[in-house]
Amino acid sequence: MxxxxxxxxxxxxxxxxxxxxxxxxxxxxxxxxxxxxxxxxxxxxxxxxxxxxxxxxxxxxxxxxxxxxxxxxxxxxxxxxxxxxxxxxxxxxxxxxxxxxxxxxxxxxxxxxxxxxxxxxxxxxxxxxxxxxxxxxxxxxxxxxxxKSICWYRTDAFATAGVKAPKTWEEFVAAAKTLADAGITPFAVPGGSAWTLTDFFENVYIQVGGPGNYDKLSKHQIPWTDPTVVESLKIIGQLWSTPRMIDGGNAGALKIDFSQSVAEVFGEKPKAAMLCEGDFVGSEITKAGKYKVGDTAKYLPFPTIKGAKPSVVVxxxxxxxxxxxxxxxxxxxxxxxxxxxxxxxxxxxxxxxxxxxxxxxxxxxxxxxxxxxxxNADVIKFDMSDLARASFGGGTNADEWELLQEFLGNPSMDVNALAGRLEDAAKKDFGSN
Known part of the structure; x- marks a missing residue:
């Protein structure tokens, strides 16, 4: 060194x-x-x-x-x-x-x-x-x-609801429902900053589809209509459509940007218990000044799905x-x-x-x-939307961004139809390959 x-x-x-x-x-x-x-x-x-x-x-x-x-x-x-x-x-x-x-x-x-x-x-x-x-x-x-494979949470919210940091997706969903039953909104979802939605999809997909398919999908070597994509969208849709899960509701979440979402969880008047986003949230928590990182504000690794190995999206x-x-x-x-x-x-x-x-x-x-x-992660992959063509995954008007925002606003939509629209956009942006 x-x-x-x-x-x-x-x-x-x-x-x-x-x-x-x-x-x-x-x-x-x-x-x-x-x-x-x-x-x-x-x-x-x-x-x-x-x-x-x-x-x-x-x-x-x-x-x-x-x-x-x-x-x-x-x-x-x-x-x-x-x-x-x-x-x-x-x-x-x-x-x-x-x-x-x-x-x-x-x-x-x-x-x-x-x-x-x-x-x-x-x-x-x-x-x-x-x-x-x-x-x-x-x-x-x-x-x-x-x-990017972490979720930040308020320790006081978890203590009030009597929940522990979950490790699996099943525990994650159960903890969220317990928080909601205790009158605490589980998640702030910054739908106004759509790149956060791509991050959430990627963390689900890398475990559902596996690292090999993750690489293929990032290059559009498999279609967005692949069953692994549909299953990932279904898992996300089930969470987003569960009542009392999201701060502001689904429509309200589309008006919340990343900076506001940090305030919604760790600001002077917190409204939610968790925010699933990267390590850079920590500096924003410190800047806000109400919660202390490592003490009253902690993180947990993104929960594993169906026994998949722990994975890190960077x-x-x-x-x-x-x-x-x-x-x-x-x-x-x-x-x-x-x-x-x-x-x-x-x-x-x-x-x-x-x-x-x-x-x-x-x-x-x-x-x-x-x-x-x-x-030390078993699997490390780069952010999929950042690997994609900018018109698909890397800009304010990128097709994946807009379609995932639409999904957040209406998570009960037909995920097969959504996958088809993502595939149509990928063909346009990547070219048929």
């Missing part, structure tokens, strides 16, 4: 030195680059604040000015507009590998080389490096990962470069380093796939435990 730490630091120094011809030095004698690097990401709140600390450290070390631009929820559409207008950013943090692949194939991205590529090779496992590779070239590096944001100038490549090398990852990690609320980062960099035992879940 110490060797990796030294190597990552040295690689960043190499990157900075390589870009310093004709530049000045700061008073300490550290070579300085010139120019401005624009970085685009969807992050807001805690994530954005922590990332700006990373950019500030890079500015201090190099003299390069950085500009952070928020892309909103639909990063792919934002970037396409920038590219079409001839003003692409220097770097973007993109949560959908499918979008990265599309941009790379169109020639919009610059592959990593030199110190940036060496830092990726040193600090990332082959699996994470492969996720940033398109047609043999490494374009992306993952600054953060998200463990997401992540990878940095990609649209420009190849020295300042941009120096920032890419820095983002792949131990130093930048540890600055981000100390802020809490996420897991880094950068293997050079020591566990002590995480601010609390809760996040360390989440990282351990990712490391």
């Amino acid at each position: 110490a060797r990796m730490a030294r190597l990552s630091t040295a690689l960043v120094a190499v990157a900075l030195a390589a870009g310093c011809g004709g530049t000045t030095s700061d008073p300490s004698g550290t070579p300085s680059l010139t120019g401005t690097v624009e970085v685009v990401a969807k992050w807001s709140g805690v994530e954005q604040a922590n990332f700006k600390k990373v950019l500030a450290d890079f500015e201090r070390k190099t003299g390069v000015k950085t500009v952070y631009t928020s892309a909103g929820d639909d990063v792919a559409s934002f970037l396409n507009q920038k590219i079409s207008g001839g003003t692409p950013p220097s770097i973007a943090l993109i949560p959908q590998p499918g979008t990265v692949a599309e941009l790379a194939k169109k020639g919009n991205l610059v592959p990593l080389s030199g110190a940036a590529l060496e830092a990726v090779n040193a600090n990332y496992s082959p699996a994470w490096k492969d996720l940033g590779t398109v047609d043999g070239n490494v374009y992306g590096l993952y600054l953060k990962a998200a463990e 997401g992540g944001d990878q940095a990609v470069a649209f420009k190849g100038d020295k300042a941009t490549m120096a920032l890419m090398a820095y983002l792949a380093s131990k130093d930048s990852a540890e600055i981000f990690a100390r802020g809490g609320g996420f897991i880094t796939p950068n293997k050079a980062v020591d566990a002590s960099a995480y601010p609390d035992d809760t996040v360390r435990g989440l990282a351990n879940l990712v490391v």
Whole structure:
């Protein structure tokens, strides 16, 4: 680990030195680059604040000015507009590998080389490096990962209803019904942020369909009318259609976005007991200030279904470069380093796939435990909707998003018909294959 730490630091120094011809030095004698690097990401709140600390450290070390631009929820559409207008950013943090692949194939991205590529090779496992590779070239590096196979809950709500953290789907449903009988609404479902609905589907599907079918469905190598998809939709529909399960009812849930859903469970006036979403919920709970992560706010692994092995669905944001100038490549090398990852990690609320980062960099035992879940899970798969074409699974108007929102609003609909509509959309968005 110490060797990796030294190597990552040295690689960043190499990157900075390589870009310093004709530049000045700061008073300490550290070579300085010139120019401005624009970085685009969807992050807001805690994530954005922590990332700006990373950019500030890079500015201090190099003299390069950085500009952070928020892309909103639909990063792919934002970037396409920038590219079409001839003003692409220097770097973007993109949560959908499918979008990265599309941009790379169109020639919009610059592959990593030199110190940036060496830092990726040193600090990332082959699996994470492969996720940033398109047609043999490494374009992306993952600054953060998200463990999405968990549900957060209020310990006071569970204590009042006399329920324990469930492990199986049957126990999960039974606990929810007990909460409802005690007058406590079990779930906040942020249907207004439809990406959360895709996460819930994926956690059910990976156990019903298995990891092999999960991979096939993510590439549309099996149809969305496959019996495993229909069964998964049926399981979800049964839960969503159970009376008193959802905060605000099914129609009300469609008006609740992710940030509001955290407040609905962990705010000043909580209205629900549980929220099934990733590790990043923890930082939002801390920001709200009423409940303490690891004490009054805890998480449980997503319940297993029909004896399936514990599975973890992960997401992540990878940095990609649209420009190849020295300042941009120096920032890419820095983002792949131990130093930048540890600055981000100390802020809490996420897991880094950068293997050079020591566990002590995480601010609390809760996040360390989440990282351990990712490391030791029997099955780990990347977020399926993020692997898909952006028009199907990766944007505000994506077909899967809209169809799952419709399903949340009317969970008693015919799931075979819904599967057929998902398949029609997949054929359109992926092309028949």
